[in-house]
Amino acid sequence: MTGPLCTISLAAGTYRGGGGRGLCTLERDTAGTWRIGPAYPAASNASFSVFSPRHRLHYIVEEDAIGRVGVHRHGDQGWETLAVVPAGGGAPCHIALDREGTLLAVANYAGGSVALIRLDPDTGLPRGENQVHANQGSGPNAARQDAPHAHWVGFSPDRRCLYQTDLGTDHLLAFGIAADGTLGTPRVAFAAPPGSGPRHLVLHPRLAHRAYLASELSNTLTTLDRHDDGTFGATETLSTLPAAWHGDSILAHLAINAAGTQLYVSNRGHDSIAVFALDGDGRPTLLEHVASGGASPRFFLLLEAARVMVVAHERAQTVTVLSLAADGRLTPTDVVLPIPGVGYVLETDPT
Numbered sequence: 001m002t003g004p005l006c007t008i009s010l011a012a013g014t015y016r017g018g019g020g021r022g023l024c025t026l027e028r029d030t031a032g033t034w035r036i037g038p039a040y041p042a043a044s045n046a047s048f049s050v051f052s053p054r055h056r057l058h059y060i061v062e063e064d065a066i067g068r069v070g071v072h073r074h075g076d077q078g079w080e081t082l083a084v085v086p087a088g089g090g091a092p093c094h095i096a097l098d099r100e101g102t103l104l105a106v107a108n109y110a111g112g113s114v115a116l117i118r119l120d121p122d123t124g125l126p127r128g129e130n131q132v133h134a135n136q137g138s139g140p141n142a143a144r145q146d147a148p149h150a151h152w153v154g155f156s157p158d159r160r161c162l163y164q165t166d167l168g169t170d171h172l173l174a175f176g177i178a179a180d181g182t183l184g185t186p187r188v189a190f191a192a193p194p195g196s197g198p199r200h201l202v203l204h205p206r207l208a209h210r211a212y213l214a215s216e217l218s219n220t221l222t223t224l225d226r227h228d229d230g231t232f233g234a235t236e237t238l239s240t241l242p243a244a245w246h247g248d249s250i251l252a253h254l255a256i257n258a259a260g261t262q263l264y265v266s267n268r269g270h271d272s273i274a275v276f277a278l279d280g281d282g283r284p285t286l287l288e289h290v291a292s293g294g295a296s297p298r299f300f301l302l303l304e305a306a307r308v309m310v311v312a313h314e315r316a317q318t319v320t321v322l323s324l325a326a327d328g329r330l331t332p333t334d335v336v337l338p339i340p341g342v343g344y345v346l347e348t349d350p351t
Contacts, residue, residue: 006030006305006306007027007028007029007030008026008027008028008303008306008308009025009026009027009347009348009349010025010026010027010301010310010345010346010347010348011023011024011025011026011040011074011345011346011348012024012026012312012319012339012342012343012344012345013043013046013047013048013049013060013342013343013344013345013346014039014045014046014339014340014341014342014343015045015047015063015314015341015342015343016044016045016341017341018314018317018340018341018342019317019340019341020039020044020045020339020340020341020342020343021039021041021340021341022039022040022041022042022043022044022046023039023040023043023046023060023079024036024037024038024039024040024339024342025037025038025039025040025348026310026319026337026339026345028306034321034335034337036337036338036339040078040079042070042072042079042081043060043062043070043072043079043081044062044064045062045063045064046060046061046062046063046070046343046344047061047062047063047092047093047343047344048060048061048092048093048094048095048344049061049095049344049346050095050096050097050104051097051346051347051350052097052101052124053101053350054100054101054124055101055123055124056073057071057072057073057082057124058071058072058073058074058346059071059072059095059097059104060072060095060346061087061092061093061094061095061106062087062092063091063092063093063109063343064090064091065090065091065110066086066090067086067087067088067089067090067091067092067106067108067110068084068085068086068087068092069084069085069086069087069092069095069104069106069117069126070083070084071083071084071085071124071125071126074348074349082125083125083126085117085126085130086115086130087106087108087115088106088108088113088114088115088117088130088132089106089108089110089111089112089113089115089132089134089150090108090109090110090111091108091109091110092106092107092108092109093107093108093109093150093151094106094107094150094151094152094153094200095107095153096153096154096155097155098155098159099155099157099159100121100159101119101121101124102118102119102120102121102181103116103117103118103119103155103159103177103181104116104117104118104119104126105117105153105154105155105162105164106153107150107151107152107153107164107165108150109149109150109151109167110149111134111147111148112134112135112136112147112148112149112150112166112168112169113132113133113134113135113148113150114132114133114135114150114153114162114164114173114175115130115131115132116130116131116132116162116175116177116181116183117130117131118181131182131183133175133183133186134148135148135150135164135166135168135169135171135173135186136148136169137166137168137169137171138168138169139168139169139170139194139195139197140194140195141195141197141217144167144168144197144217145167145168145169145170145195145197145217146168147168148166148168148169149166149167149168150164150165150166150167151165151166151167151198151199151200151216152164152165152199152200152201154201154202154203155177156203156230157203157208159177160176160177160230161174161175161176161177161230162174162175162177162183163175163189163201164186165198165199165200165201165213166198167197167198167199167216167217168197170191170192170193170194170195170196170197170198171188171190171191171192171198172188172189172190172191172192172198172201172213172232173186173187173188173189174186174187174188174189174230174231176230189230189231189232190213190224190231190232190233190234192213192215192222193215193218195217195218196215196217196218196220197215197216197217197218198213198214198215198216199214199215199216199251199252199254200213200214200253200254201213201214201254202214202254202255202256202263203226204256204260204278204282205256205258205259205260206259206260207260207281207282208226209225209226210223210224210225210226210281210282211223211224211225211226211232212224212254212256212263212284213232214240214251214253214254214265215251216250216251216252217250219239219240219241219249219250219251219267220237220238220239220240220251221237221238221239221240221254221263221265221274221276221284222234222236222237222238223235223236223237223238223282223283223284235283236283236284238276238284238286240265240267240274241267241270241274241289242270242289245270247269247270248269249267249268249269249270250267250268250269251265251266251267251268252265252266252267252268252296252297252298252299253265253266253297253298253299253300255300255302256278257302257304257328258304260278260282261277261278261328262275262276262277262278262287262328263275263276263278263284264276264300264302264309266292266297266298266299266300266311267289267297268295268296268297268298268314268315269296270289271291271292271294271295271296271297271313272289272290272291272292272297273289273290273292273297273300273309273311273322273330274286274288274289275287275288275289275290275328275329275330277328287328287329288329288330290322290329290330290331290332291332292311292313292320292322293311293313293318293320293322293332293336294311294313294315294316294318294320294336295313295315295316296313296314296315296316297311297312297313298312298313298314298343298344299311299312299343299344299345300312300345301344301345301346301347302324303324303347304324307323307324307325308321308322308323308324309321309322309324309330310322310345312339312342312343312344312345313342314342314343317338317339317340317341317342318336318337318338318339318342319336319337319339319342319345320332320333320335320336320337321333321335
């Protein structure tokens with residue numbers, strides 16, 4: 001049994017190619033028992049999502065050759081679809097919402113494009129045409145960097161800037177955003193080492209100058225200083241793998257706790273979660289590597305109130321649960337849930 005005995009209501013996004021049937025319900029009851037429920041087929045090939053507290057809506061990307069974004073609501077009667085719009089490119093893999101809940105950004109892996117979607121402030125539904133920018137370029141890794149590959153998007157806290165990582169060109173891009181939501185011309189905010197393949201960025205929740213870049217191909221975590229002009233400078237780079245590890249592995253997900261005191265990275269191949277402690281200035285120190293409980297941990301969900309981390313394993317097609325201690329350290333449990341095609345996990349009704 002992990003954490004306090006509170007109920008947990010989740011949904012697992014799944015890929016059709018792995019046997020997925022849509023959003024699959026996952027629930028933990030007050031006795032600590034996990035149950036796999038029915039699937040919601042309208043959200044097919046769901047690989048990432050973002051929730052709007054303002055409108056109580058889930059925006060879910062459908063990672064198809066012609067990508068789409070579905071707008072869904074979850075209630076007492078289950079899921080319902082309110083709208084489906086083009087993602088502005090192929091294989092959308094990440095999505096972000098600004099703090100006002102009026103702008104939605106999508107990263108399209110195929111073609112390396114970013115789409116900005118305006119949302120109706122009253123309903124949260126998309127309105128108008130997408131603004132789309134397709135990046136250009138490539139990197140030295142011919143197998144993975146033959147073309148641009150947008151992998152993450154996120155807004156600056158003041159909403160004046162949209163950031164995008166490009167795994168294919170080794171760049172972190174910055175787009176200015178006008179007051180009316182118009183997307184500006186991008187510039188390179190940070191050039192990562194050639195061949196490193198930047199995948200995800202996270203901004204420190206309490207330190208405005210601090211950010212962290214996770215690079216998939218080099219298995220590294222880079223601590224960044226965020227400058228007043230929106231650019232970044234590197235201060236330190238650490239491996240996310242143990243020093244003695246010599247097998248094949250690529251980095252996947254990155255997350256930071258609400259207090260900004262712990263940071264977590266998943267390693268696919270080593271099949272672990274790397275746990276870092278962050279000091280008062282946001283400098284990371286590796287605490288431990290914990291087995292994720294399956295092959296290829298593509299995504300994890302940190303549920304601090306429930307004191308658990310829920311991990312989605314793409315290759316193993318399982319979801320596992322790790323217990324979360326007060327100091328941020330993780331401990332494996334015996335919870336293993338088989339979910340064909342699983343790629344990520346979301347909270348159905350976040351508070």
